Amino acid sequence: MTSAVQVTDLRKSYGQTRAVDGISFDVQVGEVFGLLGPNGAGKTTTVEILEGLRRSDGGDAIVLGIDASRHPERLKPLIGVALQTAALYPKLTVREVLDLFRSFYASPGLTSAELIELFDLGEKRSAQTRELSGGQRQRLAVALALVNNPQIVFLDEPTTGLDPAARRSLWEIIENLRHDGRTVVLTTHYMEEAEVLCDRLAIVDHGRILESGTVKELVGRHFRERAVQFDRIDALGDERLAAIAGVSSVAHERGEVVLYTSDVPATIAGVLEHATAVGVEPENLTVRRPTLEDVFLALTGRALRD
Amino acid sequence: MSTLLHLTLANIRSYTRDRAAMFWTIAFPLVFILMFGAIFTGGGSSDRVFGWVDEDGTAASAALRAAFSDLENVDLQDTTEQDGLVTMRAGDLRALLIVPAGYGAAIAAAADQPGPPVALVVYTDPTQQNQTADTFRFVDAVLGPVNLEITGRGPAVVPEARAVQTESLSFISYLVPSILGMALMQLGVFAAIPLVGDRQKGILKRLSATPLRRWQLVGSNVLMRVLLALIQTAVIIGVGALVFDVQISGSLPLVGALVILGAMTFVALGYVIASFAKTEDAANGMTSVVQFPLMFLSGTFFPIDSMPDALKTVARVLPLTYLSDGLRQVMVGGTPFAPLWVCFAVLAGFLVVCLAIAARYFRWT
Numbered sequence: 001m002t003s004a005v006q007v008t009d010l011r012k013s014y015g016q017t018r019a020v021d022g023i024s025f026d027v028q029v030g031e032v033f034g035l036l037g038p039n040g041a042g043k044t045t046t047v048e049i050l051e052g053l054r055r056s057d058g059g060d061a062i063v064l065g066i067d068a069s070r071h072p073e074r075l076k077p078l079i080g081v082a083l084q085t086a087a088l089y090p091k092l093t094v095r096e097v098l099d100l101f102r103s104f105y106a107s108p109g110l111t112s113a114e115l116i117e118l119f120d121l122g123e124k125r126s127a128q129t130r131e132l133s134g135g136q137r138q139r140l141a142v143a144l145a146l147v148n149n150p151q152i153v154f155l156d157e158p159t160t161g162l163d164p165a166a167r168r169s170l171w172e173i174i175e176n177l178r179h180d181g182r183t184v185v186l187t188t189h190y191m192e193e194a195e196v197l198c199d200r201l202a203i204v205d206h207g208r209i210l211e212s213g214t215v216k217e218l219v220g221r222h223f224r225e226r227a228v229q230f231d232r233i234d235a236l237g238d239e240r241l242a243a244i245a246g247v248s249s250v251a252h253e254r255g256e257v258v259l260y261t262s263d264v265p266a267t268i269a270g271v272l273e274h275a276t277a278v279g280v281e282p283e284n285l286t287v288r289r290p291t292l293e294d295v296f297l298a299l300t301g302r303a304l305r306d
Numbered sequence: 307m308s309t310l311l312h313l314t315l316a317n318i319r320s321y322t323r324d325r326a327a328m329f330w331t332i333a334f335p336l337v338f339i340l341m342f343g344a345i346f347t348g349g350g351s352s353d354r355v356f357g358w359v360d361e362d363g364t365a366a367s368a369a370l371r372a373a374f375s376d377l378e379n380v381d382l383q384d385t386t387e388q389d390g391l392v393t394m395r396a397g398d399l400r401a402l403l404i405v406p407a408g409y410g411a412a413i414a415a416a417a418d419q420p421g422p423p424v425a426l427v428v429y430t431d432p433t434q435q436n437q438t439a440d441t442f443r444f445v446d447a448v449l450g451p452v453n454l455e456i457t458g459r460g461p462a463v464v465p466e467a468r469a470v471q472t473e474s475l476s477f478i479s480y481l482v483p484s485i486l487g488m489a490l491m492q493l494g495v496f497a498a499i500p501l502v503g504d505r506q507k508g509i510l511k512r513l514s515a516t517p518l519r520r521w522q523l524v525g526s527n528v529l530m531r532v533l534l535a536l537i538q539t540a541v542i543i544g545v546g547a548l549v550f551d552v553q554i555s556g557s558l559p560l561v562g563a564l565v566i567l568g569a570m571t572f573v574a575l576g577y578v579i580a581s582f583a584k585t586e587d588a589a590n591g592m593t594s595v596v597q598f599p600l601m602f603l604s605g606t607f608f609p610i611d612s613m614p615d616a617l618k619t620v621a622r623v624l625p626l627t628y629l630s631d632g633l634r635q636v637m638v639g640g641t642p643f644a645p646l647w648v649c650f651a652v653l654a655g656f657l658v659v660c661l662a663i664a665a666r667y668f669r670w671t
Binding site for chain 1: 313504507509513517671
């Protein structure tokens with residue numbers, strides 16, 4: 001496997017703010033790589049340096065063997081880009097925008113008609129882009145990223161603000177990019193999206209990478225346990241919960257208590273016992289495998305979607 | 307090249323699909339011309355009324371008057387040269403005809419023996435080419451038979467053309483190039499608004515992630531505005547000619563050159579505004595702040611010479627003064643405020659300064 005992207009100790013500051021504070025990662029050819037983190041973590045800045053839109057302050061960002069900060073003009077013909085906000089000429093039609101973007105490239109790949117077909121925009125081909133739904137806009141934005149048939153595609157928050165159906169339709173499109181053998185670098189703050197799409201991912205916070213690897217590796221590295229979860233009971237303090245058999249740690253997430261445990265039956269019994277003692281029935285008691293959300297919670301002490 | 311054309315086409319499509327922009331480009335200047343034109347040319351010289359001055363007072367001059375008053379569609383109004391010119395300047399006479407003293411005697415002499423022809427003085431407004439030609443058709447129709455009758459040989463009476471600027475007509479002749487200048491200025495500075503909008507929406511950023519070069523982006527913008535400027539020019543000149551009979555007396559290539567230079571200068575000013583306006587709303591405000599003084603203090607509606615001294619000084623530094631003044635010179639032969647080469651030089655200088663400022667401060671993201 002060869003690297004499509006090599007990032008080494010990348011740094012970028014805006015005034016006093018260190019947006020990117022020494023990030024390093026590699027992306028292999030043909031994989032979907034995700035940068036996962038909350039808003040303001042430095043994901044977008046990182047990706048925009050890779051796209052040749054911003055110059056780094058230090059470190060290396062090599063994309064397809066080209067230094068993105070030094071030779072952006074060599075890189076731009078080769079990559080596909082969908083920015084965080086799908087910026088489209090509002091008064092041009094879908095067809096016109098595709099034709100326009102194709103004219104920017106010396107050797108465009110797919111025709112506008114093929115892209116319209118591929119991205120299921122046939123009904124809207126003559127509609128002005130301001131009339132498109134969020135999902136359609138985002139599909140068009142990804143279609144625009146493909147007009148030059150790039151080997152690598154950067155998608156910045158491709159599904160933010162979309163309804164679940166539109167999100168799933170876009171996931172399908174990203175899956176297809178992988179099937180075509182393209183390398184995909186995407187940013188997201190949706191755990192589920194990262195779990196579904198990414199071969200590997202890096203968890204980013206405050207301009208640094210906290211962990212990286214496959215979803216399984218990340219979860220496995222932190223938790224061999226299960227999570228027992230229920231609505232917070234005020235009368236039960238963390239200390240009493242932590243003392244329950246099997247419990248290794250206690251966390252709080254959006255009004256719920258999460259107990260990570262190696263002994264699920266004993267923990268549930270303990271929870272019920274304590275709850276009964278204070279005269280409360282635990283609501284929404286569930287058991288689940290730990291997810292990326294738990295990894296993020298463990299790494300940063302806060303939920304991703306706060 | 308294909309990129310530049312595609313981008314220009316995209317700009318034109320975006321623009322023509324924006325009703326407000328189209329209104330400012332085409333309808334707004336036309337409303338000005340039609341409104342002011344209607345006010346200031348009302349009841350003017352649309353009828354064929356000739357002033358008649360008889361300084362001779364002989365039977366021959368009376369016969370000539372009779373020949374004119376026999377013409378259909380012509381009304382004569384007896385007056386003196388002095389009064390007649392005043393009336394004509396006010397726009398109430400199409401032409402003023404003067405039979406000089408000695409006319410009768412000269413005619414009588416010519417019947418016996420040919421001498422130098424005697425002149426019939428004809429005052430018209432040469433900026434009104436159609437009306438002037440029309441007047442001379444009628445004069446010739448009368449003098450032809452008269453000459454034939456007197457001598458049967460050569461002309462004994464010839465028209466002597468004199469020019470007079472009629473006020474109502476010269477106002478519309480003044481106004482049409484001024485409005486064209488104003489429209490070009492607005493077309494240019496309004497370039498700031500969609501530009502800032504595209505930046506705010508992230509379109510410029512998205513474009514900068516493609517191999518598109520910045521000069522192509524700027525070039526397509528300027529190209530579109532210059533094309534629109536030429537369309538505007540055609541519409542405004544066309545309406546001026548068809549509705550108000552304002553004819554272009556200068557060379558069209560010179561008009562075209564001035565229009566293109568003017569459009570580019572004010573587009574550059576639009577880029578300067580876009581360099582300092584962060585949002586589309588701010589661009590809107592700044593555009594108004596820039597365009598209203600230009601519109602009212604550059605001699606658009608009345609000559610700069612009639613302005614108070616303080617405002618004259620302001621007018622002297624405004625670029626629109628030189629565009630409108632140049633346009634008046636090359637379109638209707640207006641009295642120059644500055645020599646034509648100065649108009650070109652000031653606009654070119656302003657263009658260079660604006661480009662330098664925009665190149666320094668304009669941000670793409």
